Amino acid sequence: MNLSKDGGRVAFLAAHNSIYRDGELYREYGRRQVSFPLTMSGDGRVLAWQLREEGDSGTRIVVDGVEGPLHAAAGLPVASDDGSAVGYKASDREDSWVVIVNGRTISASFEDVTSPAFSRDGRVVAYAAGGERPLLFVGSQRIEIPEVPRSVFLSRDGTAWGFVTRTSVVTARGSGEAFDEIRDPEFSPDGRRVAYGARRGERWFVVVDDRVHDAPGLVGGPFWTEDGSQVGYGALIGRELWWRQIDSP
C-alpha cells in the first residue's frame, strides 16, 4: 500500500490485479500480473507499477496508466518526490542491464545495476553498477565502491549520496554499524546527517548517524522533521499504533 507524504492520497493493489487509487478502482488487469509494491511519488501525483505479461512473455512499467515498452525483465519503478522523474532498471538480454528514466536510457549496459534514486526534483539520478569495478554513479560523478549495493539513496538536493549493503548504510563519511536489516535510510533536510531503521535479532532501532536509539515496534519511517531537529517513526505496540519522535540536535 502507498501513502503520499502528506497522507492525503492512498493507493493499493488488490486481488485480480486491480489497482485502487484514493478509494476508487483505477485499473484492472485480470490475468496480467501487477507486482507489489506499487510506486507513488512523494506528493501522490504519480503512480507507477510493474506489469508482467501473460505467460511470462515480458515486463513493462506503467505510469499513471500509460504502458511503457516491453522488456525481458525490469525492476520496480522509482519516482522522484515531485513525480517529475520515474525510472527503473531493465534488461533485454542476459547479463545486460540499463537504467531508464522517463523513457530514456541513461546508462551504459552493465552486468548488474541497482534501481535508480532521485533528488527530490528528479534532476539528479544515482545508481550503482557491477562489473570488473563496481561503480556508483551520482549525476556526472563516478565513484568506485567495493561491491554493488542493494540500493542507493540521495539527499533532497542530490549533493549527498548513500547506499545500503547487506548489513550497513554507507555514505561519503563512511560505513555505519552492521545490522541484520536496514530500512528507509534518509538524509536530513540539510543533507548532513542520515537516519534509518535497523534491526538486530528481534530488536528494532532508529539510527541517526552513529547514535543508535531503541525503537521497539518500528513499523514506519523514520522521517526527518522539516527543521531537521527530530526524527519520527511509527510503532505498533501490542494493538496500539504510535508516532514517536527522537531529538536529533
Add this chain to the structure above:
Amino acid sequence: MKKSLIPLLLLVGCQTPSMPPEGRRLGVLPEGRQARSFRFSRDGKVAAYVLIGAPEQDQVVVNQAAGRPLSLIC
C-alpha cells in the same frame, strides 16, 4: 474585561501541545485482527494500514476509518 487583557489571556490559555515522551497514540487495532503494510505521513498525523481479513476480506484503514472490504490487498 479590558480588550488589552484578552490577547494575554488567550496566550496563557493556549499552550503549544508537546509530544509526551512515549509519543502520540494514533489508534488501536480491533481485537482479534492483525494488520500489515503500515504507512505514515511524514508528520506522523496520518496512519494507514491493511487490516487482514481472517476469514473476512482485507480492509484499508486510514486514521481509524476503514474502507470497504476487498480481497487480498497489498
